[in-house]
Amino acid sequence: MKLVSRSQWGARAYRTPNGATPYSRPRRGVKFHYLGTAYSDRSHDKCDDYVRQIQAQHMDGNGWSDIGYSFVVCTHGYVYEGRGLKRRNSANGNTSLNEQDYAVLLMVGSTGLTKPTDAQLHGARDALEYCRTQGPAGMWIGGHRDGYATACPGDAVYAWVKAGAPRPAASPTPPKTTTPEENDVAFTKDDLETLAGTDGVFKAPKDAADYSADPKSPKHYWAFGSHVNDNTTRIRRIDKTTAALTAQVAALAAAVAALARDGGLPLAQVQAAAEAGAKAALEQLGDTLTKES
Template structure:
């Protein structure tokens, strides 16, 4: 496969070849996010390039002192894959996996939108690495390596439900599509199992996982899942008294519940440090 269709190279950015050590990461791709909201989905693509240049300046400056930007790539909200250290380079992104896995950051914060174009950018990147660089194509989250909130609960649910490992094309998982559930069919026996699992994982991330006991995340939508969704919606101020279907409003409130819970964890000291913290 050719490299992703919307690609910004280091030379496009005015950067030379990365001075980072050579490596041959073949074990997979690790998804990251930012520690604060950037609102890049609502800004021009030029803002993504500015963000990326500023990130490199921070990583190579006195606060970090790294030889280059920490990540392999950025998948921006407008669907571009933007070079960081690039192929066959060691990263400073995830301790324990800097030489074995590539890294891609979404540059999203706790409540930023993860766009369909961004999801497809990760999919194209993953497929390109598998085809041209003998990478296993496995997608993980930063929290699979260390205790951290990165890449955020929403992105991590997409890691877990396989959203990023699907072939590039129409989104059948992720924010823009109700995770594969068509509006109104969420309580039907035939609702997609992976979509139901993703909603259940978000219920857990929002802090209401006990409602799913004893079966947990099982891909079956029954009274327990409805109760978990109801509690999550009420947590962010909804006055709804029962769940009749999985609507766009339901999903939006579930996402807000996850973001609120994540912010509470950060305030209480259970959150994560700024991403890219192992100092390679």
Template sequence: MKLVTRAAWGARAYRRPNGATTYSRARRGVKLHYLGTTYTDRTHDRCDDYVRQIQAQHMDGNGWSDIGYSFVVCTHGYVYEGRGLKRRNSANGSTSLNEQDYAVLLMVGSAGLTKPTDAQLHGARDAIEHCREEGPAGDWLGGHKDGYATTCPGAVVYAWVKKGAPRPGGKPVEPKPGTGRPVVDLSQLLAAAKTDPPKKGTPVSYAGVKVVEDALVQEGLLAKSLADGHFGTATKAAYGLWQMRCGWRGEDADGLPGLASLTKLGKRRGFNVTA
């Protein structure tokens, strides 16, 4: 995730005590928002100016204690920290709704630029997953209009939300089943990664490879045509990208699955892991 901290984008200090109010319980999920006004795209060096403009409108125009959103995502895929993971947002319409879900804004409007860029959708997906993994937030996902009388987040963003907010090029994110989740054995997966032949049509050594490949496809890291059950060069490269997305670098992102990275992938994509 390309996170821009409050200090990095030049946020004003929030007002106390209201701006320091923390969530009193875990969040149900995440709500997506749009600007609701005309928006014109800009070069990335001007995006922080706009985030500061939003904060000024919220604090000086609305009388709020800070920018209202938990996070803001620009068209270049950068995620700007608003109130963040701990402080209660003020964008969802009421205190109870703000308490219930995080608020993530995509910098698109009701006119002008209305369709998010692929980079922005990746950034928004990063923000959603950040809220789920670090928040904590549950799997529920919706728009501002869910539970509040508004057109926000607009038809384009809301349609993406209702598909499960998939990454561009990947499958829609399916709800995680309550039972019957596939189980991937790490030791067998590693063995397959070291022995599976690269040619299509030849027998695979472990069926769990396809489960992992499908997850990488959903993450937008592996082409669907290459998810053939073989942990070959393409799958290894895709898994290395996944490891880097998790924060590993160098030898720790060599494309060979480890317990931590595989468990994280399974948590997001509906399978369990055994070592």
């Protein structure tokens, strides 16, 4: 917890005797507050000015003996010690409410900056846990408006309180970007579930030599290794086909080049030669695909 003690933020001494009202009995819990005025965010070096201003308003304006809150949390997550632990606050509305729960202020306004920052929510949670362990305060949490007629602590802070005052989730990691190549080879969960049988083995390819259409037959399924072997065989076949086609294209290119160089051949003859070459290439392709490697 980033605790800022009274001396660190330059607090005025509380008025005695009432300002020091010690109150060491366990509290029911913690009540949260907001400023209820316009507020704009500022750099952290201005935050202690603002806390001193709140104290001056409570002491000189309201005539209280000290700042009213037990703790004050700035938007940067620092927790300023107000009346602190073991002393009764004066922010919850009346003496019995002030004795019942600690009072923690989040420095957000009713206009301007109205939503607490993530750092501030962490700070407010720190203050809550500090009150619980050191107060001691019980597990109850609420807003100033619980049991008292006020809009405090505003809807944003109140919604957070009603959700159990959770720490904000860490910012989500951006989804992994994949290259098209990665997308081509990646199996999705759905793919695997489609392939896998209920007992975790893979369905055999329908063109496998020993494939059985009967789901009860062991030949309906393959082990994972068989799938790998099958895919390796297919890839080798595609490699051979590619090599054969490359050779055919080279032969055709040579033939066309020779015709162009020597000249004198009719167009029909060039076309016939090209067609014959393409036909041979297709036959070669068919042979390669039919052969088991």
